[in-house]
Amino acid sequence: MESQRRRIELVTICSVDIADGGADEPVLVREVRRQLAALTILQQQSITMVYYDNLTHKERAERLGIPLPTFKTRLRDGLSQLRALQSQSERERACV
Secondary structure, eight states: OHHHHHHHHHHHHHHHHHSOOOTTSOHHHHHHHHHHHTSOHHHHHHHHHHHHOOOOHHHHHHHHTSOHHHHHHHHHHHHHHHHHHHHHHHHHHHHO
């Protein structure tokens, strides 16, 4: 029951944070949202918690009911993937 509640919170957090902002949204913001959407749900969750919650990593891990090293690994892997996606995007723009 607790894990199901956490999954519902996760889906809510990620869908709000990476939802399309429409035509008025700056291109860079749309690109970051698209790149975030390419990550796993667990990576999205870790990254959005870091940037939107005012909690320590330990508090975030406790809130998710996972060990601190697991949270840090998800965060590291997600940020690494975002960097790779950003580099790819920059290379594609340079070729156009």
